[in-house]
Amino acid sequence: MRTVYWQDDSVRLIDQRGLPNRVVWLILGDEASVLVAIRDMAVRGAPAIGATAAFGLALAIRRASAAEPRALLDAARRSADALRAARPTAVNLAWGLDAVLRAIDADMQAGGSVASMRRAALRAAERLADADVEANRRMGTFGAQLLPDPCTVIHHCNTGALATVDYGTALGVVRAVHEAGRQVHVLVDETRPRLQGARLTAWELGQLGVPHTVIVDGAAGSFLQRGQVDAVLVGADRIAANGDTANKIGTYPLAVVAAANGVPFYVVAPTSTVDLALADGAGIPIELRDESEVLELAGQRVAPAGTRAANPAFDVTPHACITAFVTEVGVVRPPYPPALQSAVSAAASGQVPAVASQPTPGVAKP
């Protein structure tokens, strides 16, 4: 079941804030409620945000009152700018919006009407959502080839069906391994402060029947040091041209400790997460979220009154700590600048290798 989809002129998605205790589906009928759902993290995870924003823009385009094509394009650009600002780090958000804008621009250039531009917008969003699921399944197959059997992996944040349209990225790899009948145990970083690991990843793994254990983020180093982990698997929100990678806060220390203990660190992400416009990670905008996420637990204040908190939602892992990227066009290894560039070009031109043709690389060491 897809976690984000379009039905009856509305965007439908699971409200991730209530999980695992309440499974509530939101029906969003205007662009303003889509924007709030992204900003307040009812929907989260880079690919899920990208697909939701694309559907949200298609919705805005269908509802816009513009009577002629040029006015509709201008209105769509304004809506896209508003949605773009909802969360700054995940580049998939801008990517999804730009795909819809390109589609209506092309339709207009080809002589299309307001009505045909509206249809083109929705088709583009649907295509993007379908492509996400396909990319995830491919990454699952490629990534599964990197892991031994049996294996124990550490996973940070949530990268499953909830964080995508379906199947997941890093958790998609775990799923592919499990579906192949191989043994995999996941050490689930709880992922402070919003507990995407303890709430969402543990919920998804439970549904899939994958053995897992939740650990506090600070325990990961100890498991790595004791030789109890075969690989670390994470997703990404933005990958710079040199491979520096923004992901959920806490990913960077995990990567450093993995490297110090000779454990492979894999980033599993579609090429839509690669931002070739940024030379390195220094230029990646890092979202700062509200202090209350750190100072409160389940609505209860835990720090003394008057205590301040800093709450950067993402950190940047230097490319040198990353053993390989798993993308929908295959496993990308250093040197990253040319390899990522080729992966993006291959995906853009549809030069996608058959998954079965990927050689089995075995377990790589950093």
Ligand code: MRU
């Ligand atoms: O703040 P979030 O929960 O949206 O952060 C999500 C992550 O950091 C994920 O690891 C990333 O988006 C990859 S999801 C496939």
